[in-house]
Amino acid sequence: MRVLGIDTSLPTGTVGLIDGVHILYEGRIPIRPGGGERIPALIDKALQVVGWRPEYLDLVAVGRGPGSYTGVRVGLAIGKGIAYSLGIPMVGVNTLLALAANNPGWPGLLCPVLDARRGRVYTGLYLRKEQGNWVELRPPELCLLAELTAELKKEKTPVLFVGQGARLYREEITAALGPAAVFHGKEEGEIDQVSGVTVAFLGLLRWQKKNEDELFTCLPLYLQRTEAEIRWGKGE
Amino acid sequence: MLVLGVETSCDETGAAVVEDGRKIRSNVLLSQVEKHARFGGVVPELAARSHLEGILYVTDSALREAGASPKEIGLVAATCGPGLIGGLLVGLSFAKALALGAGKPFFGVNHLEAHIYANFLAHPEITTPLLCLTVSGGHTDLVYMEDHGKYQILGRTRDDAAGEAFDKVARVLGLGYPGGPYLEKAAQQGKPGTPLVRTDSLARTYDFSFSGLKTALINRVHHYRQKNEELPVADLAATFQQQVVTILLERTFRAVDNLGIKTVLLSGGVAANGELREGFAREAAARKIRFFCPPLELCTDNAAMVAACGYFRFRDGGSSPLDLPAFPRLSWKLKA
Ligand SMILES: [Zn+2]
Numbered sequence: 001m002r003v004l005g006i007d008t009s010l011p012t013g014t015v016g017l018i019d020g021v022h023i024l025y026e027g028r029i030p031i032r033p034g035g036g037e038r039i040p041a042l043i044d045k046a047l048q049v050v051g052w053r054p055e056y057l058d059l060v061a062v063g064r065g066p067g068s069y070t071g072v073r074v075g076l077a078i079g080k081g082i083a084y085s086l087g088i089p090m091v092g093v094n095t096l097l098a099l100a101a102n103n104p105g106w107p108g109l110l111c112p113v114l115d116a117r118r119g120r121v122y123t124g125l126y127l128r129k130e131q132g133n134w135v136e137l138r139p140p141e142l143c144l145l146a147e148l149t150a151e152l153k154k155e156k157t158p159v160l161f162v163g164q165g166a167r168l169y170r171e172e173i174t175a176a177l178g179p180a181a182v183f184h185g186k187e188e189g190e191i192d193q194v195s196g197v198t199v200a201f202l203g204l205l206r207w208q209k210k211n212e213d214e215l216f217t218c219l220p221l222y223l224q225r226t227e228a229e230i231r232w233g234k235g236e
Numbered sequence: 237m238l239v240l241g242v243e244t245s246c247d248e249t250g251a252a253v254v255e256d257g258r259k260i261r262s263n264v265l266l267s268q269v270e271k272h273a274r275f276g277g278v279v280p281e282l283a284a285r286s287h288l289e290g291i292l293y294v295t296d297s298a299l300r301e302a303g304a305s306p307k308e309i310g311l312v313a314a315t316c317g318p319g320l321i322g323g324l325l326v327g328l329s330f331a332k333a334l335a336l337g338a339g340k341p342f343f344g345v346n347h348l349e350a351h352i353y354a355n356f357l358a359h360p361e362i363t364t365p366l367l368c369l370t371v372s373g374g375h376t377d378l379v380y381m382e383d384h385g386k387y388q389i390l391g392r393t394r395d396d397a398a399g400e401a402f403d404k405v406a407r408v409l410g411l412g413y414p415g416g417p418y419l420e421k422a423a424q425q426g427k428p429g430t431p432l433v434r435t436d437s438l439a440r441t442y443d444f445s446f447s448g449l450k451t452a453l454i455n456r457v458h459h460y461r462q463k464n465e466e467l468p469v470a471d472l473a474a475t476f477q478q479q480v481v482t483i484l485l486e487r488t489f490r491a492v493d494n495l496g497i498k499t500v501l502l503s504g505g506v507a508a509n510g511e512l513r514e515g516f517a518r519e520a521a522a523r524k525i526r527f528f529c530p531p532l533e534l535c536t537d538n539a540a541m542v543a544a545c546g547y548f549r550f551r552d553g554g555s556s557p558l559d560l561p562a563f564p565r566l567s568w569k570l571k572a
Contacts, residue, residue, distance in 0.1 A: 034561065038323050041559035054337050070322055073288045075330045080292050081333030083307040086431065091545040196552055221286075229277040 001058040001206075004043065004082070004201025005158040008075035009067025009095040010114075010164070015042045016196025017050050024050045025176070026197045036037040036074035043082065058090055061203020063194060064139055065090035066122040066222040067114060072220040080215060089140050089213035093202045096140050096219065098194045100126040101202060103184075106127050106160045109137070111152065113165030113173075114147075121165050122223065125152075132205060140224040145169055149176035158182050238302070239550075240334070241543025244327030245319025245347045246374050247271075247278045249290040253302035253309070254400040257353075257547030258360055262301035264541040266290040273413045276401060278373075284322025289413065291330050291499030298539070311555075313546020316344035317563030321373070324562040332558050341555035343546040346566055347537075348377055351386065351503040353548070354534040354541040362528055367497045369488045371512070372504030372536070373414065376444045378487055382477035382497065384548045390491055391442025399482055399506045401446035405476050408454050409413035409469050419473050420509055426470025428478040432456060442487050449479055460514070477511055487517045492523065501528040505536040 005016040011032035017025040024045045029038065047054060061077035065072035076092070083090035099112040107128070114122040125138035138151075151157055153176065160182045161173055173181045185192045222232070239263065243250035248456050252263040258313060270285045272278050299305065313333030326492055328344065335342035351370040360440060364384070370377045376393040396404065399416055406415025411422055432452040438445050460467050492500055502516050507529050520527035 017319060034321075037329045037332070037562055040329065040336050043333070044336055044558050054339060070284070073322070076323050077288060077291065077326045077330035078333040081330040081335075082337040084292060084295070085337030162547045169237040190293065191336060219289060222285070226279060226281040226285070228275055228282060231272065 001199040001204060002038060002052070002056050003059045003061055004042070004057050005061045005196040005198070005203060005215070006039065006065030006075050006126070007095060007098060007194040007196060007199045008039060008071045008077055009063045009065045010071070010194055012131050012193045013039050014194055014196035014199070015039060015046050016198070016200045017052070018044050018197055018200045022041060023197050026195060027217060029191070031071065032068065039074070039078055039154070040042055053135070054082070054086055059203060059207055060090040061093050061199050062090065063095040063098055064218060066097050067095050067144070069220065076218060076220060083213050083215050089207065090218060091203045091206045092214050093199050093206065093217035094124070094140055095194055096122065096124040097134060098128060098198050101134060102191070102195060103160060103197050104128065104163060108157060109159045111159050111161050111162040113148070113161055113169065114163050115165040115168050116142055118235050119144055119146070121140040121148060121169070123148050123165070132201065140221055140223060145172060149173060153178060156180070161193050167192065179229060194200050196198065237547065238300070238304055238308060239311045239313055239543040239547045240309045241539035241541070242312070242314035242327045243289070243537055243539040243542045244287040244323040244330040245317070245536055246323065248537040249285050249287050249294050249312055250542070251295040251298035252538065252539035253298055254357070254540055254543035254547065257544045258357065260357060260540050261304070262298045263538055263539055264294050264296050266297040266370050272350065276407050277412055278320070280320045280322050283320055285327060287323045295334070306334060306349040307337060309340055310369060311341050311550050312338070312541050313343045313345050313541050313547060313550070314444040315347045315350065316567030317347065319347055319564060321562060321564040325527065325565060328560070328562050332560070336558060341550065342558060344548045344560045345542045345545045345549070346558040348375065348379065350541040351375070351568040352379065352501065353544040354503050354530040354538070355501045355528050357540055357544050358534055359528045361503070362499065363499070365389060366499040366501055367488065367491055367495065368502040368503055369484060370516060371398045371484060371502070371506040373397055373403060378442050378491060379493070381386070381536055385552055391444060391487055391530060393444040395440065395445050395447040396450065398444070398446060398484065399504070401450050401480065401561055402506070404450055405453055409467070409472060411469070412474070415545065416506055416509060420479060420511070421550040422470050422473035423477045423511070426445055426468065426472070426474035428471070428474040430456060430468070430475040432475060432479065433514060433536055436483070442491055444483060446480060447497065449476070457474045469531070477509070481512050481515055485519055489519045490526065497525065499528070501527045502527070503535060506560055507535040510530050
């Protein structure tokens with residue numbers, strides 16, 4: 001299957017094209033602040049580089065966050081627009097899983113961390129199985145960093161932390177977990193980004209497993225209500 | 237040529253199919269008014285979320301109703317500004333990707349310009365040059381249109397849009413949301429003439445300001461409340477509406493006289509206001525010039541006007557690039 005992968009949840013927007021197991025294109029552009037709406041131009045370029053007409057695509061896979069609300073919405077809007085006009089299915093991919101899946105060489109637990117401000121993080125916990133399959137041990141959630149580290153202490157096994165929040169909170173995580181907390185030595189940026197190709201592969205896996213078109217149903221993983229709704233709920 | 241229009245700049249998710257810029261084949265609108273009602277105004281993040289939830293359903297309905305597939309569309313046009321950035325990004329990104337997938341051109345439409353085209357859809361006999369006042373919860377813009385693509389913005393609000401001022405005053409008076417229709421209804425039962433202290437500091441310009449008037453009215457309300465007197469809601473509503481309408485008429489018809497305008501248009505959600513419409517009709521008749529106003533469903537934000545505008549601008553100047561950004565503060569004029 002020929003799959004287009006898109007993610008605009010994080011500061012770097014990415015587009016990937018795969019044909020089954022073959023990687024054909026990967027491109028990235030900075031999209032923070034703003035600019036995710038330029039991704040259709042990058043998709044156009046990707047198709048031209050690979051020599052595909054849009055009609056050649058069989059599936060669209062889009063990162064549905066968590067991440068920037070605006071960014072995730074732009075990515076899903078783009079995925080829906082192109083899949084709808086081509087009459088092909090679309091699937092959503094959890095962006096935290098896409099971050100974890102960037103580390104195929106690590107055999108143990110993987111914990112992606114994104115900063116959500118005020119001491120909170122978006123996070124999940126993943127374990128790689130055979131043939132690129134992943135087990136989700138903790139689904140994406142918004143929690144206090146302290147809650148996350150307290151939970152992970154119980155695992156008693158090394159955990160690889162990835163994502164921009166992992167770098168930001170490296171000291172706090174290390175203080176809580178000691179040597180069980182593992183970090184990449186890589187330069188800033190590389191471990192923080194999602195790959196459009198990874199999103200495409202994960203989307204293809206999801207499609208093969210579930211065979212469910214999420215074109216109309218897929219929405220962002222916001223993980224919380226809007227500020228206005230939260231204040232309303234508190235009676236302010 | 238069939239044009240698919242997409243509109244997501246404020247609190248209405250719209251998609252429409254228009255033929256040759258004049259004939260509406262479908263015009264689908266998903267209003268978020270109820271979602272925002274309890275907050276007394278549009279909540280941008282809530283609006284953006286709702287646009288993404290609705291955009292595909294609305295577009296699919298519009299195409300089905302028009303009996304057209306994406307492949308049969310000749311152009312995709314979407315609002316790229318001005319408006320709330322979160323919503324603009326959803327519609328713009330969606331429309332560009334849809335155009336890319338269908339292998340069709342894309343055009344980014346200026347929402348202010350689109351409001352003028354609501355009149356072209358409703359009244360094919362309209363010719364340029366003309367003057368249009370677009371007045372709604374989001375705008376108070378007085379625009380001179382010399383020809384398709386040739387505009388001059390003469391005046392705009394320095395603070396609240398007229399509709400926004402109506403909403404806020406309606407809220408203070410304990411009327412419903414959106415305030416415009418409720419305020420008008422209350423005003424029908426009352427008499428204008430409550431003295432409100434205010435000065436029109438912009439009287440020499442074509443710009444508008446409603447916050448001073450709004451504050452004067454709110455002070456008046458506090459005054460009644462402090463004295464424990466019953467609030468003359470209907471009279472206050474009638475007073476406020478009359479003052480706003482007076483300002484709108486004064487700016488518009490001063491421009492009509494100064495520029496020798498022969499065609500004047502009204503557009504935007506507040507164009508539904510009876511007193512304003514009557515005022516326009518009266519002033520236009522007195523000068524023996526033509527006055528047009530679209531039906532209500534084309535006055536408020538909608539995608540048919542976006543499609544119509546996109547058609548004429550694309551016909552004259554070609555498509556927009558796929559990396560066109562959103563312009564939340566776009567004024568005049570957008571380069572093609
Ligand atoms: Zn508008």
